[in-house]
Amino acid sequence: MSQRAKTNEQRRRTKPEMRIGYGWDSHEFKSGIPLKIGGVTIPFDKGLGGHSDGDVLLHAITDALLGAVAGPDIGSLFPPSDPQWKGADSVVFLQEALKRVKQAGYAVGNLDSTLILLKPKIGPHTAEIRQRISKLMKLAPDCIGIKAKTPEGMGTDNAAIAHVAVLLVAKKANKRTSSR
Numbered sequence: 001m002s003q004r005a006k007t008n009e010q011r012r013r014t015k016p017e018m019r020i021g022y023g024w025d026s027h028e029f030k031s032g033i034p035l036k037i038g039g040v041t042i043p044f045d046k047g048l049g050g051h052s053d054g055d056v057l058l059h060a061i062t063d064a065l066l067g068a069v070a071g072p073d074i075g076s077l078f079p080p081s082d083p084q085w086k087g088a089d090s091v092v093f094l095q096e097a098l099k100r101v102k103q104a105g106y107a108v109g110n111l112d113s114t115l116i117l118l119k120p121k122i123g124p125h126t127a128e129i130r131q132r133i134s135k136l137m138k139l140a141p142d143c144i145g146i147k148a149k150t151p152e153g154m155g156t157d158n159a160a161i162a163h164v165a166v167l168l169v170a171k172k173a174n175k176r177t178s179s180r
């Protein structure tokens with residue numbers, strides 16, 4: 001039994017080299033508000049309602065990052081019921097998640113995402129979204145996957161859904177010591 005306890009203790013001390021994170025989000029389309037996806041304003045007659053500016057992709061990325069470091073989720077950190085987040089720029093949420101990733105001793109390796117929405121077409125905006133996320137996350141554009149599909153047979157034609165997976169890579173804590 002003591003042998004097993006020791007193994008568990010060692011496991012706690014050993015930081016995994018990599019961590020995976022997964023996030024999911026959805027918002028309903030509403031008339032008369034701007035559409036923001038991945039920090040980019042996309043021309044459309046409707047936007048995404050609900051939490052903050054409704055940026056479904058930034059929310060899913062935020063949750064994926066928080067999940068990767070076993071942190072609280074976006075709704076716990078920034079409750080939708082709190083009026084201070086009404087209409088808020090979702091970049092604030094992403095930055096908090098990135099701060100927690102850094103504090104945990106990790107850097108983002110890459111991310112992949114899939115958006116599911118009927119309209120508008122995301123293809124023409126993919127490059128701009130990738131550039132924006134690259135800048136926000138200080139991550140090379142070729143490490144950011146942006147894919148979009150239509151909700152065939154799902155009955156979610158008036159919503160946008162985002163799925164995101166992230167990979168975190170441990171930062172070498174002893175780099176300075178070993179270079180001496």
Ligand SMILES: [Zn+2]
Nearest residue numbers: 025051056059
């Ligand atoms: Zn959301």
